[in-house]
Amino acid sequence: MLDIKLIRERENEVRAALARRGAATHLDALLQADQKRRRLVTDVENLKRQRNTASEEIGKLKKAGQDTAAKQVAVKAAGEQIAALDDQIQQGDQELNSLLLMIPNTPQTSVPDGKSAADNQVVRMHGTPPSLAFKPKTHMEL
Numbered sequence: 001m002l003d004i005k006l007i008r009e010r011e012n013e014v015r016a017a018l019a020r021r022g023a024a025t026h027l028d029a030l031l032q033a034d035q036k037r038r039r040l041v042t043d044v045e046n047l048k049r050q051r052n053t054a055s056e057e058i059g060k061l062k063k064a065g066q067d068t069a070a071k072q073v074a075v076k077a078a079g080e081q082i083a084a085l086d087d088q089i090q091q092g093d094q095e096l097n098s099l100l101l102m103i104p105n106t107p108q109t110s111v112p113d114g115k116s117a118a119d120n121q122v123v124r125m126h127g128t129p130p131s132l133a134f135k136p137k138t139h140m141e142l
Contacts, residue, residue, distance in 0.1 A: 001100050001101060001103070001105075002014065002100065002103055002105065002106070004030075004034055004096065004100060007027070007030065007031070007034075007103075008031070008034065011027075011031065014027070014106060015027055017106035017107060018103070018104070018106060020107060020111075020113045020114075021104060021106075021107055021113075021114070021115065022114075022115030022116075023103070023104050026099055026102045026103055027103065029099055030096070030099040030100065030103060033092060033095050033096045033099055034096055036092060037089060037092035037093065037096055040085055040088050040089045040092060041089060043085055044082055044085045044086060044089065047078050047081055047082050047085070048078075048082060050078055051075055051078040051079060051082070054071050054074055054075050054078070055075055057071055058071045058072060058075065
């Protein structure tokens, strides 16, 4: 599985390598899902920072004997937003991982281009293949 950071940093190279395999179809969806997830993480971090700042202010206001009801409501609302966004981040992680699993590894530059196993080239063979009196089972059948 390719690293999302590699795909993000070298998008054009990865796209070209996957096009050689005929597999660049899911890359756009993957990058969109990654961007959405990163935006959600940034939003959650900002909300947590705001909640922490408001919590500190509540402590200072309580020491000063002032009313903190409005700040407490804001902290509670921020906590609920954080929980909702955390759920969205978890769903985004699952979507991102499923898309990453659909992206094949990039081929080496020495590998000839091809879209399927039919495009493979035989480089060398050792011996002769045996002739069997029965039809051999495929790997999946075994």
